[in-house]
Amino acid sequence: MLRHPRKISQEEEAESVFVSMTDMTVGFLFIMILLLAFFASQYDDTETVPRPVYNSALDERDAALAEVERLKQQLEDLQDRIAELERLNTRKDARIAELEKKLAELQDRLKAKDPIELYNAQSARTRRTIIEALARAVKKDIDEEQIAGLDVSTQGDALRFQGTGLFASGQGTLSGASLRIIRQLGQHLSRELPCYSIGPRSDIRLDCNPGLVLIETVQVEGHTDSDGSETTNLQLSSQRALSAFAQIAPDTNGTGTPSMLDFRNLLDQPVMAVAGYGEMRPIADNGTVRGKAANRRIDLRFIMYVPPGKDLIPNTVSDISRISAALQAREAEQ
Template sequence: MSSFDDVGSAIENHTEEDENYFISMTDMMVGILFIFVIMLMVFALNFRQQTDVSLEQIRLLQKAKEQAEIVADRLESLRNKIGLELQQLDKSNQVRADLLQEIQRRLEDQGVFVQIDPANGVLRLTDKAVRFPSGIPTLSDEATENVRKIAAALYEVLPRYTACRKADPTCDNTGTPSVETVFIEGHTDMSGRDDDNWTLSTSRAVNTYRTMAQAQPSLLQLQNHARRQLISVSGYSSTRPLIDEPTRAAYDTNRRIDLRFVMEIGDRQNLTAVVGLTREMEAELRQLRSAIDKANGK
């Protein structure tokens, strides 16, 4: 794999992990509730079986009750925080879908036909827009002209979805969802040697990037909140085919360029607060379990 691919894939993997963070947090919350209910049921069952309830047991029961109320409050707070972050994620996805649709409309008006995948944030340059002959990384004259049109459409739309400009010392901190990265992704078909295909796919992405940069240098001025350039490249060899068949038609389709738009989601401070809350809940649950064990003579 090339260095472009290493960097691009690492950044993308990190972002995909961020996008799945809130769903994982929801799953964790459900699991904690499940464990909590089981613990209370076991405690209640054991308590009913006790025929000699001592003052110490009553004290421990009261302590467990208080601990349970604390955990319930923590869970309510966590659920509210996760709910707000999920709303922000939904908003980011809708903003990205609007962005893709606007770019697609502008390109169709110029006779350049692309496909969009709003769920995954992909603008796909089909063989009607950019076609690569087998084993060739360079753009044809027709493909070059289309990439220039794509670059123009990007610069007409993308600045409204971008947080920072290189020449501007301030960034947009209004909380409006913005783009974190636009990956220019190169792909090959399944023919040829795998090692060659990694280089080939990355070269296709790099050549597309260079053509865009030459056509619209201002695209390189767009930055995310971390002050990193928006436009980047990655290569995937034949690992992400659109049609997983060993046919010529499939090969023609799979040799392509995708533009993947990744949104900036979640405020780091909010995420840190959620993680801290889960740790506090873990401590409360440990204390609750300890109180139950003592009441049961363990």
């Protein structure tokens, strides 16, 4: 009988604990219900997006990130290229400075160079300009008249006429189309010579002849192929040169003296001259028909004045008459 009250007390205690835990559970659930109710009240389905739109946004984000990476790489590449160009520019500036230094040295050397050499160099350049201008004019004449078999070229100090349309084998005179072309050459030449010669038709000016260079001789040279004897070919080449000269410098006034002889050099000699070389100066193989046609040719050779001393270099137009008188006096003394 003494243990019965103790048993009742333990049961009551267990029941009390159960009730307390039940109350706590109920309370927790109540709180959860309240929270769920709160969050439910805050839910707005307008702030959500469909899954496809969400996935599309993710794809766009990934593409944008990839584009950013690509642009970063491109930027790095451009920066590397800029650095390389800056290095090249630095080397270029150094090269320019080096070339400018060399140019200054050459200019200094040029200033110290022999004035006769400078004058002769200017003469050579001017001669080239004259010959090329004549070649262009004659080629235009040939094209306009549609002449076949006549070739014109520049060869150093000469203007060269050759081809099957110039001279037939054994023929010493020009005829037909070649005759007209050589006559037109004389007209072109008569427009060039006044600025580079003295005499009645001289017209030396700085605007057409800034270097004051002068022509010593314009030599009309005749040539042949190897057919026939050397003596015969010398005569034939001279005949060809005279035939060309007659068309270049015709006697237009009927005086017996071609007007082209009015162009004089500093020794007061006619600039125009004639020479025949026969077969002695071939430019092609005489063993072929084409080579022989090339050797039957006319060369118009330009020989420029070479000052025999520094005091005989013209610096002004008025110097030319003084130099001419001095050269003629020297010639007379010899």
